[in-house]
Amino acid sequence: xxxxxxxxxxxxxxxxxxxxxxxxxxxxxxxxxxxxxxxxxxxxxxxxxxxxxxxxxxxxxxxxxxxxxxxxxxxxxxxxxxxxxxxxxxxxxxxxxxxxxxxxxxxxxxxxxxxxxxxxxxxxxxxxxxxxxxxxxxxxxxxxxxxxxxxxxxxxxxxxxxxxxxx
Amino acid sequence: xxxxxxxxxxxxxxxxxxxxxxxxxxxxxxxxxxxxxxxxxxxxxxxxxxxxxxxxxxxxxxxxxxxxxxxxxxxxxxxxxxxxxxxxxxxxxxxxxxxxxxxxxxxxxxxxxxxxxxxxxxxxxxxxxxxxxxxxxxxxxxxxxxxxxxxxxxxxxxxxxxxxxxx
DNA sequence: ATAAAATTTGCAACATTATAACAGTTGCCA
DNA sequence: TGGCAACTGTTATAATGTTGCAAATTTTAT
Ligand SMILES: [Zn+2]
Ligand SMILES: [Zn+2]
Ligand SMILES: [Zn+2]
Ligand SMILES: [Zn+2]
Numbered sequence: 001x002x003x004x005x006x007x008x009x010x011x012x013x014x015x016x017x018x019x020x021x022x023x024x025x026x027x028x029x030x031x032x033x034x035x036x037x038x039x040x041x042x043x044x045x046x047x048x049x050x051x052x053x054x055x056x057x058x059x060x061x062x063x064x065x066x067x068x069x070x071x072x073x074x075x076x077x078x079x080x081x082x083x084x085x086x087x088x089x090x091x092x093x094x095x096x097x098x099x100x101x102x103x104x105x106x107x108x109x110x111x112x113x114x115x116x117x118x119x120x121x122x123x124x125x126x127x128x129x130x131x132x133x134x135x136x137x138x139x140x141x142x143x144x145x146x147x148x149x150x151x152x153x154x155x156x157x158x159x160x161x162x163x164x165x166x167x
Numbered sequence: 168x169x170x171x172x173x174x175x176x177x178x179x180x181x182x183x184x185x186x187x188x189x190x191x192x193x194x195x196x197x198x199x200x201x202x203x204x205x206x207x208x209x210x211x212x213x214x215x216x217x218x219x220x221x222x223x224x225x226x227x228x229x230x231x232x233x234x235x236x237x238x239x240x241x242x243x244x245x246x247x248x249x250x251x252x253x254x255x256x257x258x259x260x261x262x263x264x265x266x267x268x269x270x271x272x273x274x275x276x277x278x279x280x281x282x283x284x285x286x287x288x289x290x291x292x293x294x295x296x297x298x299x300x301x302x303x304x305x306x307x308x309x310x311x312x313x314x315x316x317x318x319x320x321x322x323x324x325x326x327x328x329x330x331x332x333x334x
Numbered sequence: 335a336t337a338a339a340a341t342t343t344g345c346a347a348c349a350t351t352a353t354a355a356c357a358g359t360t361g362c363c364a
Numbered sequence: 365t366g367g368c369a370a371c372t373g374t375t376a377t378a379a380t381g382t383t384g385c386a387a388a389t390t391t392t393a394t
Binding site: 091092109111113114120122124126127129130131133134135138139140141142143144145146147148149150151152153154157 | 258259276278280281287289291293294296297298300301302305306307308309310311312313314315316317318319320321324
Protein backbone atom coordinates (compact mmCIF):
# COMPACT_ATOMS: atom_id res chain seq x y z
CA UNK A 1 0.00 0.00 0.00
CA UNK A 2 1.64 3.22 -1.14
CA UNK A 3 1.50 6.32 1.03
CA UNK A 4 -1.24 8.63 -0.06
CA UNK A 5 -0.26 11.66 -2.08
CA UNK A 6 -0.40 15.13 -0.72
CA UNK A 7 -3.84 16.54 -1.43
CA UNK A 8 -5.43 13.38 -0.07
CA UNK A 9 -3.69 13.64 3.27
CA UNK A 10 -4.10 16.24 5.95
CA UNK A 11 -1.14 18.56 5.87
CA UNK A 12 -0.06 22.04 6.83
CA UNK A 13 -1.47 23.81 3.86
CA UNK A 14 -0.10 27.25 4.67
CA UNK A 15 3.37 25.76 4.64
CA UNK A 16 2.47 23.95 1.44
CA UNK A 17 1.56 27.28 -0.16
CA UNK A 18 4.64 29.04 1.17
CA UNK A 19 6.88 26.39 -0.26
CA UNK A 20 5.17 26.54 -3.62
CA UNK A 21 5.60 30.31 -3.73
CA UNK A 22 9.22 30.14 -2.70
CA UNK A 23 9.86 27.57 -5.37
CA UNK A 24 8.09 29.77 -7.92
CA UNK A 25 10.15 32.82 -7.00
CA UNK A 26 13.32 30.80 -7.30
CA UNK A 27 12.25 29.36 -10.64
CA UNK A 28 11.43 32.80 -12.01
CA UNK A 29 14.72 34.26 -10.83
CA UNK A 30 16.63 31.53 -12.62
CA UNK A 31 14.66 32.12 -15.79
CA UNK A 32 14.76 35.89 -15.56
CA UNK A 33 10.99 35.96 -15.54
CA UNK A 34 9.21 38.67 -13.61
CA UNK A 35 6.94 37.33 -10.93
CA UNK A 36 5.14 40.61 -10.34
CA UNK A 37 2.77 41.20 -7.40
CA UNK A 38 -0.38 40.42 -9.39
CA UNK A 39 1.11 37.25 -10.78
CA UNK A 40 2.36 36.13 -7.42
CA UNK A 41 -0.98 36.87 -5.79
CA UNK A 42 -2.82 34.87 -8.45
CA UNK A 43 -0.45 31.97 -7.94
CA UNK A 44 -0.96 32.20 -4.19
CA UNK A 45 -4.75 32.15 -4.57
CA UNK A 46 -4.56 29.10 -6.77
CA UNK A 47 -2.37 27.27 -4.32
CA UNK A 48 -4.47 28.24 -1.33
CA UNK A 49 -7.37 26.33 -2.78
CA UNK A 50 -5.93 22.90 -3.33
CA UNK A 51 -8.70 22.49 -5.87
CA UNK A 52 -8.64 23.93 -9.36
CA UNK A 53 -9.83 27.51 -9.46
CA UNK A 54 -11.69 29.12 -12.34
CA UNK A 55 -10.43 32.39 -13.77
CA UNK A 56 -13.48 34.17 -12.45
CA UNK A 57 -12.99 32.65 -9.02
CA UNK A 58 -9.52 34.17 -8.99
CA UNK A 59 -11.00 37.43 -10.18
CA UNK A 60 -13.50 37.44 -7.33
CA UNK A 61 -10.76 36.84 -4.78
CA UNK A 62 -8.69 39.67 -6.22
CA UNK A 63 -11.69 41.96 -5.98
CA UNK A 64 -12.18 40.88 -2.38
CA UNK A 65 -8.59 42.02 -1.81
CA UNK A 66 -9.72 45.44 -2.88
CA UNK A 67 -7.73 45.06 -6.08
CA UNK A 68 -9.47 46.64 -9.03
CA UNK A 69 -9.24 43.82 -11.50
CA UNK A 70 -10.85 42.85 -14.77
CA UNK A 71 -10.80 39.56 -16.64
CA UNK A 72 -7.74 40.38 -18.77
CA UNK A 73 -5.66 40.93 -15.65
CA UNK A 74 -6.41 37.42 -14.48
CA UNK A 75 -6.06 35.73 -17.84
CA UNK A 76 -2.75 37.45 -18.47
CA UNK A 77 -1.40 36.39 -15.12
CA UNK A 78 -2.61 32.86 -15.75
CA UNK A 79 -0.98 32.83 -19.18
CA UNK A 80 2.29 33.90 -17.65
CA UNK A 81 2.10 31.26 -14.94
CA UNK A 82 1.28 28.62 -17.50
CA UNK A 83 4.13 29.65 -19.78
CA UNK A 84 6.51 29.25 -16.90
CA UNK A 85 5.11 25.94 -15.81
CA UNK A 86 3.79 27.25 -12.51
CA UNK A 87 0.16 26.35 -13.11
CA UNK A 88 -1.74 23.99 -15.34
CA UNK A 89 -5.05 24.54 -17.01
CA UNK A 90 -7.50 21.69 -16.65
CA UNK A 91 -9.46 21.74 -19.89
CA UNK A 92 -12.29 19.54 -18.69
CA UNK A 93 -12.94 21.92 -15.79
CA UNK A 94 -12.05 25.29 -17.29
CA UNK A 95 -9.92 25.77 -14.23
CA UNK A 96 -6.35 26.14 -13.07
CA UNK A 97 -4.24 24.30 -10.57
CA UNK A 98 -0.76 24.79 -9.19
CA UNK A 99 2.16 22.71 -10.43
CA UNK A 100 4.33 20.87 -7.95
CA UNK A 101 7.45 20.79 -10.03
CA UNK A 102 7.84 24.08 -11.87
CA UNK A 103 10.54 24.61 -14.40
CA UNK A 104 9.98 24.17 -18.05
CA UNK A 105 6.50 24.27 -19.43
CA UNK A 106 5.19 20.72 -19.37
CA UNK A 107 1.99 18.74 -19.58
CA UNK A 108 0.78 16.88 -16.58
CA UNK A 109 -1.50 13.98 -15.90
CA UNK A 110 -4.32 14.75 -13.52
CA UNK A 111 -6.47 12.64 -11.28
CA UNK A 112 -9.62 14.66 -10.65
CA UNK A 113 -12.07 13.59 -7.97
CA UNK A 114 -15.61 14.32 -9.06
CA UNK A 115 -16.80 14.20 -5.48
CA UNK A 116 -14.42 16.38 -3.47
CA UNK A 117 -12.85 18.23 -6.38
CA UNK A 118 -9.27 17.56 -5.33
CA UNK A 119 -6.73 17.13 -8.06
CA UNK A 120 -3.51 15.19 -8.00
CA UNK A 121 -0.84 15.71 -10.61
CA UNK A 122 1.03 12.59 -11.60
CA UNK A 123 4.29 12.16 -13.36
CA UNK A 124 3.61 8.96 -15.24
CA UNK A 125 6.43 7.94 -17.54
CA UNK A 126 4.68 4.72 -18.53
CA UNK A 127 1.66 6.60 -19.78
CA UNK A 128 3.78 9.09 -21.66
CA UNK A 129 5.71 6.28 -23.27
CA UNK A 130 2.53 4.51 -24.34
CA UNK A 131 1.17 7.73 -25.78
CA UNK A 132 4.32 8.46 -27.72
CA UNK A 133 4.37 4.94 -29.04
CA UNK A 134 0.78 5.16 -30.22
CA UNK A 135 1.37 8.56 -31.80
CA UNK A 136 4.51 7.37 -33.54
CA UNK A 137 2.57 4.46 -34.99
CA UNK A 138 0.35 7.05 -36.69
CA UNK A 139 3.33 9.18 -37.73
CA UNK A 140 1.96 11.92 -35.52
CA UNK A 141 4.32 14.46 -34.00
CA UNK A 142 3.22 15.11 -30.44
CA UNK A 143 3.45 18.63 -29.09
CA UNK A 144 1.05 18.72 -26.20
CA UNK A 145 -0.82 16.15 -24.18
CA UNK A 146 -4.01 16.78 -22.29
CA UNK A 147 -4.68 13.90 -19.94
CA UNK A 148 -7.36 14.33 -17.33
CA UNK A 149 -8.69 11.38 -15.43
CA UNK A 150 -11.96 11.90 -13.59
CA UNK A 151 -13.28 9.56 -10.94
CA UNK A 152 -13.20 9.03 -7.21
CA UNK A 153 -10.23 9.68 -4.96
CA UNK A 154 -9.43 7.17 -2.21
CA UNK A 155 -11.22 9.08 0.49
CA UNK A 156 -14.42 9.69 -1.45
CA UNK A 157 -14.38 6.18 -2.83
CA UNK A 158 -14.34 4.62 0.62
CA UNK A 159 -16.94 7.08 1.87
CA UNK A 160 -19.38 6.16 -0.84
CA UNK A 161 -18.67 2.44 -0.46
CA UNK A 162 -19.04 2.32 3.29
CA UNK A 163 -22.13 4.42 3.70
CA UNK A 164 -25.12 3.13 1.71
CA UNK A 165 -26.69 6.58 1.33
CA UNK A 166 -26.97 9.00 4.19
CA UNK A 167 -30.53 10.19 3.53
CA UNK B 168 5.01 1.83 -42.33
CA UNK B 169 1.34 1.55 -41.43
CA UNK B 170 -1.32 2.74 -43.82
CA UNK B 171 -2.47 6.20 -43.01
CA UNK B 172 -5.72 6.43 -41.12
CA UNK B 173 -8.90 7.69 -42.64
CA UNK B 174 -9.00 11.46 -42.12
CA UNK B 175 -5.44 11.75 -43.38
CA UNK B 176 -6.16 10.04 -46.66
CA UNK B 177 -8.31 11.16 -49.53
CA UNK B 178 -11.53 9.21 -49.51
CA UNK B 179 -15.13 9.40 -50.61
CA UNK B 180 -16.38 11.52 -47.82
CA UNK B 181 -20.06 11.44 -48.77
CA UNK B 182 -19.93 7.69 -48.52
CA UNK B 183 -18.08 8.03 -45.25
CA UNK B 184 -20.88 10.19 -43.87
CA UNK B 185 -23.59 7.89 -45.20
CA UNK B 186 -22.01 4.91 -43.52
CA UNK B 187 -21.67 6.75 -40.25
CA UNK B 188 -25.33 7.75 -40.35
CA UNK B 189 -26.44 4.25 -41.22
CA UNK B 190 -24.40 2.88 -38.37
CA UNK B 191 -25.90 5.47 -36.04
CA UNK B 192 -29.45 4.61 -37.07
CA UNK B 193 -28.75 0.97 -36.53
CA UNK B 194 -27.17 1.61 -33.16
CA UNK B 195 -30.13 3.71 -32.03
CA UNK B 196 -32.63 1.13 -33.18
CA UNK B 197 -30.90 -1.55 -31.15
CA UNK B 198 -30.85 0.70 -28.08
CA UNK B 199 -34.40 1.95 -28.57
CA UNK B 200 -33.07 5.48 -28.72
CA UNK B 201 -34.84 8.01 -30.90
CA UNK B 202 -32.63 9.48 -33.57
CA UNK B 203 -34.99 12.32 -34.45
CA UNK B 204 -34.57 14.56 -37.49
CA UNK B 205 -32.77 17.31 -35.56
CA UNK B 206 -30.43 14.84 -33.92
CA UNK B 207 -29.70 13.09 -37.16
CA UNK B 208 -29.10 16.35 -38.94
CA UNK B 209 -26.67 17.49 -36.25
CA UNK B 210 -24.83 14.22 -36.48
CA UNK B 211 -24.68 14.56 -40.26
CA UNK B 212 -23.27 18.07 -40.01
CA UNK B 213 -20.60 16.90 -37.61
CA UNK B 214 -19.60 14.07 -39.86
CA UNK B 215 -19.59 16.19 -42.98
CA UNK B 216 -16.82 18.30 -41.53
CA UNK B 217 -14.17 15.75 -40.73
CA UNK B 218 -12.89 18.30 -38.24
CA UNK B 219 -14.41 18.96 -34.85
CA UNK B 220 -17.32 21.36 -35.03
CA UNK B 221 -18.26 23.84 -32.33
CA UNK B 222 -21.83 23.94 -31.08
CA UNK B 223 -22.31 27.34 -32.64
CA UNK B 224 -20.91 26.12 -35.94
CA UNK B 225 -23.58 23.46 -35.92
CA UNK B 226 -26.12 26.12 -35.02
CA UNK B 227 -25.07 28.26 -37.95
CA UNK B 228 -25.41 25.33 -40.35
CA UNK B 229 -28.86 24.55 -39.02
CA UNK B 230 -29.87 28.15 -39.53
CA UNK B 231 -28.50 27.98 -43.05
CA UNK B 232 -30.87 25.04 -43.58
CA UNK B 233 -33.69 27.43 -42.77
CA UNK B 234 -34.21 25.64 -39.50
CA UNK B 235 -35.16 28.02 -36.71
CA UNK B 236 -32.75 26.92 -34.06
CA UNK B 237 -31.39 28.25 -30.81
CA UNK B 238 -28.46 27.08 -28.69
CA UNK B 239 -30.47 24.69 -26.51
CA UNK B 240 -31.60 22.77 -29.55
CA UNK B 241 -28.03 22.10 -30.53
CA UNK B 242 -26.74 21.37 -27.06
CA UNK B 243 -29.58 18.96 -26.41
CA UNK B 244 -28.93 17.12 -29.62
CA UNK B 245 -25.22 16.98 -28.81
CA UNK B 246 -25.95 15.67 -25.33
CA UNK B 247 -28.06 12.93 -26.80
CA UNK B 248 -25.42 11.99 -29.34
CA UNK B 249 -22.77 11.94 -26.65
CA UNK B 250 -24.87 9.80 -24.32
CA UNK B 251 -25.25 7.27 -27.08
CA UNK B 252 -21.60 7.31 -28.02
CA UNK B 253 -22.21 8.81 -31.45
CA UNK B 254 -20.06 11.87 -30.96
CA UNK B 255 -17.25 12.89 -28.66
CA UNK B 256 -16.62 16.28 -27.13
CA UNK B 257 -13.05 17.50 -27.40
CA UNK B 258 -12.53 19.50 -24.22
CA UNK B 259 -9.41 21.28 -25.40
CA UNK B 260 -11.26 22.60 -28.46
CA UNK B 261 -14.79 23.05 -27.13
CA UNK B 262 -15.88 21.09 -30.14
CA UNK B 263 -17.47 17.84 -31.20
CA UNK B 264 -16.41 15.08 -33.52
CA UNK B 265 -18.09 11.94 -34.78
CA UNK B 266 -17.30 8.55 -33.32
CA UNK B 267 -16.31 5.69 -35.61
CA UNK B 268 -17.48 2.91 -33.39
CA UNK B 269 -20.75 3.86 -31.74
CA UNK B 270 -22.32 1.74 -29.09
CA UNK B 271 -21.88 2.34 -25.47
CA UNK B 272 -20.69 5.68 -24.27
CA UNK B 273 -16.93 5.56 -24.13
CA UNK B 274 -13.88 7.79 -23.91
CA UNK B 275 -11.59 8.07 -26.84
CA UNK B 276 -8.03 9.09 -27.45
CA UNK B 277 -7.62 11.85 -29.99
CA UNK B 278 -4.78 12.99 -32.20
CA UNK B 279 -5.49 16.61 -33.05
CA UNK B 280 -3.49 18.37 -35.74
CA UNK B 281 -2.92 21.98 -34.81
CA UNK B 282 -2.25 22.86 -38.42
CA UNK B 283 -5.05 21.32 -40.47
CA UNK B 284 -7.46 20.69 -37.62
CA UNK B 285 -8.10 17.06 -38.48
CA UNK B 286 -8.73 14.68 -35.65
CA UNK B 287 -8.09 10.98 -35.49
CA UNK B 288 -9.65 8.82 -32.81
CA UNK B 289 -7.46 6.00 -31.60
CA UNK B 290 -8.30 2.89 -29.71
CA UNK B 291 -5.14 2.48 -27.68
CA UNK B 292 -5.33 -0.39 -25.22
CA UNK B 293 -1.73 0.14 -24.14
CA UNK B 294 -2.44 3.68 -23.08
CA UNK B 295 -5.60 2.70 -21.26
CA UNK B 296 -3.73 -0.02 -19.45
CA UNK B 297 -0.96 2.36 -18.40
CA UNK B 298 -3.53 4.86 -17.17
CA UNK B 299 -5.41 2.29 -15.17
CA UNK B 300 -2.19 1.05 -13.68
CA UNK B 301 -1.14 4.54 -12.63
CA UNK B 302 -4.57 5.29 -11.20
CA UNK B 303 -4.66 2.04 -9.28
CA UNK B 304 -1.29 2.88 -7.76
CA UNK B 305 -2.99 5.96 -6.29
CA UNK B 306 -6.08 4.01 -5.25
CA UNK B 307 -8.06 6.15 -7.64
CA UNK B 308 -11.23 4.80 -9.21
CA UNK B 309 -11.31 5.87 -12.85
CA UNK B 310 -14.62 6.86 -14.36
CA UNK B 311 -13.73 8.97 -17.33
CA UNK B 312 -10.59 9.67 -19.30
CA UNK B 313 -9.94 12.78 -21.34
CA UNK B 314 -6.94 12.22 -23.55
CA UNK B 315 -6.27 14.74 -26.27
CA UNK B 316 -2.96 14.81 -28.06
CA UNK B 317 -2.18 17.94 -30.03
CA UNK B 318 0.57 18.18 -32.58
CA UNK B 319 1.19 17.73 -36.27
CA UNK B 320 -0.41 15.10 -38.47
CA UNK B 321 1.76 13.29 -41.04
CA UNK B 322 0.75 15.52 -43.91
CA UNK B 323 1.28 18.81 -42.09
CA UNK B 324 4.48 17.59 -40.53
CA UNK B 325 6.05 16.82 -43.90
CA UNK B 326 4.76 20.09 -45.35
CA UNK B 327 6.38 22.16 -42.66
CA UNK B 328 9.61 20.16 -42.77
CA UNK B 329 10.08 20.30 -46.53
CA UNK B 330 9.29 23.94 -47.11
CA UNK B 331 11.49 26.37 -45.13
CA UNK B 332 8.84 29.08 -45.02
CA UNK B 333 6.81 30.10 -48.05
CA UNK B 334 6.91 33.85 -47.52
C1' DA C 335 20.35 61.68 -14.39
C1' DT C 336 17.47 61.50 -18.48
C1' DA C 337 15.27 59.92 -22.47
C1' DA C 338 13.82 56.12 -25.17
C1' DA C 339 12.16 51.40 -25.34
C1' DA C 340 9.95 47.44 -23.63
C1' DT C 341 6.97 45.31 -20.45
C1' DT C 342 3.16 45.24 -17.59
C1' DT C 343 -1.30 46.79 -16.02
C1' DG C 344 -6.02 49.15 -16.18
C1' DC C 345 -10.05 49.48 -18.56
C1' DA C 346 -14.05 49.20 -21.69
C1' DA C 347 -16.15 46.73 -24.80
C1' DC C 348 -17.02 42.52 -26.95
C1' DA C 349 -16.93 37.45 -28.41
C1' DT C 350 -17.70 32.75 -27.50
C1' DT C 351 -19.57 28.88 -25.10
C1' DA C 352 -23.22 26.97 -22.27
C1' DT C 353 -27.47 26.73 -19.33
C1' DA C 354 -32.13 27.82 -17.08
C1' DA C 355 -36.93 28.18 -17.23
C1' DC C 356 -41.14 27.62 -19.33
C1' DA C 357 -44.36 26.93 -23.07
C1' DG C 358 -45.83 24.40 -27.09
C1' DT C 359 -45.89 20.16 -29.78
C1' DT C 360 -45.91 15.35 -30.93
C1' DG C 361 -46.64 10.44 -30.43
C1' DC C 362 -48.24 6.83 -27.56
C1' DC C 363 -51.24 4.38 -24.60
C1' DA C 364 -55.25 3.67 -21.30
C1' DT D 365 -60.75 11.08 -25.91
C1' DG D 366 -57.76 12.37 -22.42
C1' DG D 367 -53.48 11.96 -20.04
C1' DC D 368 -48.58 11.18 -20.03
C1' DA D 369 -43.83 11.31 -21.54
C1' DA D 370 -40.44 12.81 -24.65
C1' DC D 371 -39.00 16.12 -27.64
C1' DT D 372 -38.65 20.87 -29.47
C1' DG D 373 -39.10 26.10 -29.61
C1' DT D 374 -38.22 30.46 -27.42
C1' DT D 375 -36.39 33.92 -24.49
C1' DA D 376 -33.31 35.25 -21.47
C1' DT D 377 -29.14 34.85 -18.93
C1' DA D 378 -24.85 32.81 -17.09
C1' DA D 379 -20.07 31.48 -17.54
C1' DT D 380 -15.79 31.73 -19.87
C1' DG D 381 -12.44 34.07 -22.68
C1' DT D 382 -10.54 37.94 -25.99
C1' DT D 383 -9.38 42.49 -28.41
C1' DG D 384 -7.64 46.96 -28.50
C1' DC D 385 -5.92 50.91 -26.64
C1' DA D 386 -4.06 53.98 -23.12
C1' DA D 387 -1.66 54.68 -18.78
C1' DA D 388 1.85 53.27 -15.68
C1' DT D 389 5.89 50.90 -14.56
C1' DT D 390 10.33 48.87 -15.25
C1' DT D 391 14.42 48.29 -18.01
C1' DT D 392 17.89 49.86 -21.08
C1' DA D 393 20.68 53.09 -23.42
C1' DT D 394 22.62 57.70 -23.70
ZN1 LIG E 1 3.11 20.12 -13.52
ZN1 LIG F 1 -12.50 12.94 -3.41
ZN1 LIG G 1 -15.34 6.87 -30.08
ZN1 LIG H 1 -2.55 18.31 -40.23
